[in-house]
Amino acid sequence: MAKDLTESSHDRQNILNNRYALQQAEQHLGLGGVMFEGETVFTKAQVIALYEVTERTVERYLASHGDELKSNGYKILRGAKLKEFKALDYGTDMNDGTKTSVLGVFSFRAVLNLGMLLTESEPARQLRSRLLDIVLDVMAERVGGQTKFINQRDENYLVSALQEENYRRQFTDALDKYVEGNHWKYARFTNLIYQSIFHENAAEYKKVLKLAEKTNIRQTLYSEVLKLIASYESGIAHELEQVSTSNGRKLTQKEAESLFASFEKHPLFKPLILDARTKMASRDLCFRDALHEKLEAYIQSVTEADFERFLGEKSRSLEEQLSDPETLAVLKRLKDR
Structure with missing residues (x-):
């Protein structure tokens, strides 16, 4: 049956809980990001550029789906963690439109989560389509295409x-x-x-x-x-x-x-x-x-x-x-x- 990831929190989380699909997605989607504490993360500026949306749009989804995004890796860096992140100097806008004392960053999982929510972004729509294909490919590969049993x-x-x-x-x-x-x-x-x-x-x-x-x-x-x-x-x-x-x-x-x-x-x-x-x-x-x-x-x-x-x-x-x-x-x- 057709899945509308923008509407179904269950369908979104089923993808995000599938580490085998996430591994394939990170390998093949090429979304970018920077390495921090052993994982790929994205600043708000990078997310805005990736999905071709405005900062206001991202903030609106953070307000309406904050708990979901936080549970999937969105977090606020402060103090020593923020200094450590800024010290990496990846050439990104570290302030990212926020106060210099805090910075919101998205994990790879949270970036996918946001992409499954955004209805006003064509890159996000394309990402959802590719994600569903990846999930099907992973399932077929790991269970031999047979899910009945x-x-x-x-x-x-x-x-x-x-x-x-x-x-x-x-x-x-x-x-x-x-x-x-x-x-x-x-x-x-x-x-x-x-x-x-x-x-x-x-x-x-x-x-x-x-x-x-x-x-x-x-x-x-x-x-x-x-x-x-x-x-x-x-x-x-x-x-x-x-x-x-x-x-x-x-x-x-x-x-x-x-x-x-x-x-x-x-x-x-x-x-x-x-x-x-x-x-x-x-x-x-x-x-x-x-x-x-x-x-x-x-x-x-x-x-x-x-x-x-x-x-x-x-x-x-x-x-x-x-x-x-x-x-x-x-x-x-x-x-x-």
Whole structure:
């Protein structure tokens, strides 16, 4: 889907939190700047020249988006830091239209941030277009162009998937032993779990992610979501057994659904559901360009830690993980339990 970086703070921050995209941008955009304390910084005069805007325009954005720009590296130099910066003598206007006792400087990240905000600058518009291309190129390079199963690059995925499979077996066994009805009950109660956690049934979820009909949904879920599903499955299996044993008979599907409705309201699940919805909505929009409309209120920027998790050095394809003897040993221990 088309991204308007001038309007969406989430989309802006998703780029700024992606250090792999920033590295490529700094290498290829050639924006200039000066080195100070180990990083590239820009004075206000340099930013004005770069984006072909007025000082008043820059000041207006500093006033309207000050917190965002500061969080991404805009800072005021004073005292010893300012003297140190002036001593570098890069041939720039160090006073930069401010009092000599203070000087505002933009980090490379803050300069990109401002470029994603400026609506009245053609160079900024061009920069936004190039940034979006760089993000796509970086994603393709690091995950081989396939984001549908990017969740599997998480080093925690395999363990979570195997644990969930074990609890899934307990869940289906409990449905078989303690609930009346045909095989449709398995799909029915599975959808109840999905709807409770992320407000979508299996068919709706596959449509959002553009999955093939026979794709196993669990192969696309993040490890945190799998763990929560496993908790549901384990807990519901226990409750079904307790009530059925107490009654001395199988439960009707209506009774089982009533039990589930009570189970999902347990306060234990509230923070876990909030976390799962936030991660799922935010990551899918960022990494998979998939919008879960029913979870739109939960969308946040993807953290730098998540970019490391799915794009970083520790992230590996499922095939690579399964070829690792240590990983296989861990999986074997879990499976033998």
